[in-house]
Amino acid sequence: MTQKLLEVKNLRTSFFTHLGEVKAIRGISFHVNEGEAIGIVGESGSGKSVSSLSVMRLLQFPGKIVGGEVLFKGENLVNKPKKEMMKIRGNEIAMIFQDPMTSLNPVFTVGNQIMEVILKHQKITKTEAKEKAIEMLKLVGIPSPEKRIKNYPHEFSGGMRQRAMVAIALSCEPDLLIADEPTTALDVTIQAQILDLIKGLNTKLGTSTILITHDLGVVADVCSRIVVMYGGLIMEEGTKREIFYEPRHPYTMGLLKSIPKVASDTKTRLVPIVGTPPDLLKPPTGCPFFARCDYAMNICREKQPPYFTINEGHRAMCWLLHDEAPKNELYDSQKGGVRSV
């Protein structure tokens, strides 16, 4: 099970706007094992969505991959011709987008849109495709799918539309499912339904999943490994427990501190991360988190830190992990992650 399904190596993506080059992703490397669910967490503008679009090669002008490799089953996707990419998209890698209201085509029926994917990638007849579409809708828990298949997206509620999106994504049994903020536009009770669905597909069908979100609560439930992004770079990567209970990067610590804890009865003041994310038009030369970091040192401004490995699979980009970094009690007190108050 430790076969790497997807490996992203030093990927860099930029947007060439009239103001200059916006370096949205500045060299990220991560991998997804077969059957694994990983989470990519970050604030808006951290590059988490752009990285998924880069993997799918769905970037639109003026966005462009400027360097690095995306290895899917050992093949590099970055230089694949358009035609071959189309065979992979929807068939081997599928994607669920954030907004179910805008990502379905309003002038085609839901059934039509599911059948479109199946007919495109599989050599089967229309009737068979229709049966398959009904089966998919049933799988994602839409009641009376035989009737619903004739409905247009506007006749579906938000949660049902997102289910239909999941049905489209899964109709060709992809090996990798990329879910980009799949529940942000939904209510908590519906969110729980969709997350349960994605989690079930991962555990039952063994579909590898990349879940992109800004909500730490969502990844805590679904994913086994977490990648924390900030300013177009991966700040920290580790297993779920390592990220939540033994974070080493001040940004991860800050994120965990800034969310209220439902479990505790006592009221503690939230600790916000001061300031705002960096402007990627002029990315800072040093650590992108430098300006907002409580433990910033001189070197942080001047030089981008390398990755320091804490355990196998747990790494963080921070100068504080260097042997010569001064001891910082405040920093040490935060090492317990969500458990340290």
Added chain:
Amino acid sequence: MSENRNLIEVKNLKKYFGKVKGIIKRKVEYVKAVDDVTFHIKKGETFGLVGESGCGKSTTGRTIIRLYEPTAGQIIYDGTDISTLSSRELLKYRKKMQMIFQDPYASLNTRMTVADIIGESLDIHKLASGKERQEKINNLLQSVGLSKDHASRYPHEFSGGQRQRIGIARALAVDPEFIICDEPISALDVSIQAQVVNMLEDFQEERGLTYLFIAHDLSMVKHISNRVGVMYLGSLVEVAEKNELYSKPTHPYTQALLSAIPVPDPDIAEESKRVILTGDVPSPINPPSGCKFRTRCQYVKPICSEEVPELKDIGGGHYVACHVVNN
């Protein structure tokens, strides 16, 4: 912190939106956005209102401040019924009640400078002019963490978090007693949310403000509120002190809603059992008879479809509207 005096009392508040049909445009259908809601807010406390989208929590807020005309019921502000006041009489109360809106991108006029956005209410209520107005605006900007240089800029020059600060400064300009926060943090990033929430808490302490905090983020509502009300399809189903509500949720809907919160702690998340609701919220045009939650409730009984459950006190100011619990 909170006194025992009720600042706001909402009694049997109803807000129906008529839907026009046919050639002669008769109103035939009503969307019962708020249907017989009763609660009170004590002076100096924060009352949280939670529920899924479309449950009428924002409409309740807007009707209290009379941005919408109530269909029926009373809104008693500090002893006076304001639900029937004329707009001239209401002006006095508008100064005491302010609102912070959800979308900081849509709630600021893009053609006005920040100084004019904040100063508009000062002009309307004739609170300050000339130099005094300028000074007041500068002080407000500083108190929300912006600088006075920002006064001459336009909203598009600010980030989401900064815009929400401008929205807060605007609400504070007239020295209100009561502020309705309608999802003030939903459009913001996690790290920025904490900044705004802390600021709201500071202002409450400094100025003794009373908040009605409307949100769908249950963990944030727990953090900021003293008491919490849960709404479903236009009705309040449960009201209780926050620790009581979160530790002993009694209404089946509250239980499901709370169990659906994704907990940012892997150990707790893996242990917890979810009550997953099936289906969607029914249409508020034709809500189910009796208890509105009965179509999704796992404890449903025959009585639930016949009678509308009343909001009853089950002890210690914990109100629940459910036949199963109350019998």
